[in-house]
Amino acid sequence: MEEKSIHIEEINEEKSGWKKILPFLGPAFIASVAYIDPGNFATNITAGSKYGYMLLWVILLSNLMALLIQSMSAKLGIATGKNLPEVAREHFPKPVNYFLWIQGEIVIIATDLAEFIGAALGLNLIFGIPLFWAAMITAVVSFGILELQRRGFRWLEIVIASLVSLVVLAFAVQIFFTQPDPNQVVKGLLMPRFDGVDSILLAAGIIGATVMPHAIFLHSSLTQSRIVGDTQKELKQIFKFEFIDILIAMLIAGVINMCMLVVAAALFHSKGLHVDDLQAAYHQFGKLIGPYSAIFFGGGLLIAGCPVLQ
DSSP states (O other): OOOOOEEHHHHHHHOOGGGGTGGGOSHHHHHHGGGGSHHHHHHHHHHHHHHTTTTHHHHHHHHHHHHHHHHHHHHHHHHHSSOHHHHHHHHSOHHHHHHHHHHHHHHHHHHHHHHHHHHHHHHHHHHOOOHHHHHHHHHHHHHHHHGGGGGOHHHHHHHHHHHHHHHHHHHHHHHHHHOOOHHHHHHHHHOOOOOSHHHHHHHHHHHHHHSOHHHHHHHHHHHSSSEEOSSHHHHHHHHHHHHHHHHHHHHHHHHHHHHHHHHHHHHTGGGTOOOOOHHHHHHHHHHHTOHHHHHHHHHHHHHHTOGGGO
């Protein structure tokens, strides 16, 4: 069952106040989950355990970059009624389009492979399921969530937004357990600095794990025919409300990433522990705080690693 496009006039006539924004919420949440994948877990945990709060500013800047890129992608879909691959096909010669297509497929496969392994690892850590069977379960669940698209995009958006909320809850609990230093958090956010070549490489890893090419392609597709307008004024109004969706989703994704680093800094760096492995991080959470903390970490990894979210 495919949901039909909504004309902006229908929203203006039937809704008022905050209810007018609701139809626009959702696309950015689907795109934003690419910013909280297991790659983010790995780089943020490593950066926090090794350098404390020092690289928080990198997450802030990369999130601002993501906000700009996703808003441009959404604007393309709204303004043209086409997604990024369709626009590329119209404006580039065939050899360039073939190159972009192959490149996009390789990037998506490489990225989803990491997410797939992350979700399987989460099942393995929490329930002790062997990685092969954990991978099979991940595949079944992923296709099950994708099946929700047959009921319309709203069902998929609600499920994904709910899963992202669970990741937020997982790290909110970790923040409560670790009690980070607020002064150090502010210093890390507002004082850009590095400490040697390795910190620069980690910063590059944080940026690379944050800005995902396939999310850029996806966002233009999610907005191209969801809500339509006929005039330039209507299109600008659509983008204004879609930007609110992007702002909220990117803010949540940014906060989650910052929480990962802050938790690692407060728990591992303060004790002189350099943790650069997700399995080691899981066991250290259990050892230093307790089994519930480890389960929350593993649960966040499991949800963030679900390939359908990427």
